[in-house]
Amino acid sequence: MSILIVGSVALDTVEAGGRTVVDALGGAAVYSSLAATRLHSDVSIVAVVGRDFPDEHLATLRSERVDTSGVEVADGLTFRWSGRYHEDMIGRDTLDTQLNAFADFQPKVSEDLADAEYVFLANIDPSLQLNVLSQVRAPKLVVADTMNFWIQGKRPEVLRLLERADVISLNDEEAWLLTGERNIHRAGRAILGMGPRRVLIKKGEHGAVMHGAGEVFSLPAVPIETVADPTGAGDAFAGGFVGCLAATGADEPAAFRRAVAYGTVLASFCVEDFSVAGLLRATPQAVRERYDHLARMTKVPEAC
């Protein structure tokens, strides 16, 4: 089962916990593809970088089994994001955003990639997300991520995307913004009414909730005592989610719950280090151990 991921590849400058990394490998397509390849080998990304993008970063992706044939190298510089996390490792300030080559990104899905069965549309302009969908032939599952910027600025396009996606991924504040419902379960149900079969609401250190028809699955985050850098956690979550589903091809309700648990596990690796270092340490054995830990630490005993 092939996975196609479309999103940003970035050079991130991040301040967190008294440490700063400069121009580190980042971007939603990077985090999500590296999470997906922990679980499944057939992962391709479509993205754009500038001529300044270090070859070593592309080599890292390839050595981790990410197909980078869809990464276009455009004139100009690579997309850069810079941010500073607050002491609580939850709030953050964006210090600088330079779209650079990303500003004119027109995703082109090659003949090969157009046959992808699993598609993750990471957070980019919903018009581009819809455009990608018009290029893929018959995906088995489409997962789309979005954010407040598009919900506010391109609401009609976001609503069209919701009609086309099987699963939508967003955080609790974005769910509120999209629906006007502050209660996360009302918000989830309202978004279900907009089209998707399942809604993933990410709550950061509080975990995630998945709503489906007549179904709620709620999972806390893996306990992490030292969060180094939360950047990319939501994308790692989505990558783990899609990677798990593609690995088995299953689509019964339990398969989606399992996918949420794998997403939760991959997000926990992501936040343990800067850039992609935490994800790269997520060996199959480490992932499995953490998955089993998560299952144990949420297991409700039989009623008394």
Next chain:
Amino acid sequence: MSILIVGSVALDTVEAGGRTVVDALGGAAVYSSLAATRLHSDVSIVAVVGRDFPDEHLATLRSERVDTSGVEVADGLTFRWSGRYHEDMIGRDTLDTQLNAFADFQPKVSEDLADAEYVFLANIDPSLQLNVLSQVRAPKLVVADTMNFWIQGKRPEVLRLLERADVISLNDEEAWLLTGERNIHRAGRAILGMGPRRVLIKKGEHGAVMHGAGEVFSLPAVPIETVADPTGAGDAFAGGFVGCLAATGADEPAAFRRAVAYGTVLASFCVEDFSVAGLLRATPQAVRERYDHLARMTKVPEAC
């Protein structure tokens, strides 16, 4: 197994969701005892009310199998609390607090109640909590609740209480205040180092976490689409926790996890209505159904 609960009995005036109730039955001992009696019949409270306290409220407690022989009727008025919840049903403003008879409360544990096997010390002055402990003979389990007011104002007494309690219950902000650790898992571990065998950290709509030696149990809240009044949720949680443990007398790790799940269930009934109306609707069958729902909605499938 007998349960002794010491805490406030109050008349609450609450504004939430556009509705106001005036002088409604409330207080930590009320919420926790009514939650405990959903699961176990032998529940007694030690508390104080004023001469104005309506007989019907005492009759309600008795008809729900709460032993009120330890409720002292003092000269003066009953403790009153008044608060207004924000639109998000999470934040709240305290509008008025009148300690009245509660100001001079000196809990007296009768000969009969001094044999209690399970003791829940609801949130009162830690000096009084310690005084109650000196009056009970050989409790099997002591659960204590505290809050920011005492952590800041009576820290030495709170620390002594932590040395004496088996389980401490507090919310995430209070855990931070007590330990200086913003990360909930570091905070939980730090509190374990202060004496108790288990630490319950309540996270409101995000559920609860229990830390023990080499053990973490994390559970989301039961999804509630319409929260009417969050008052008492933490006390209902503690009451359900103690009630479940006393019902079986078990003390292996799974028994404590089950107790957290019952606490989570009772808290969910509590917030569905004003005052104790939600808890009174928690029939054994309704509690069991919601418990099973909670177990299902958090069940992590086998790894793939």
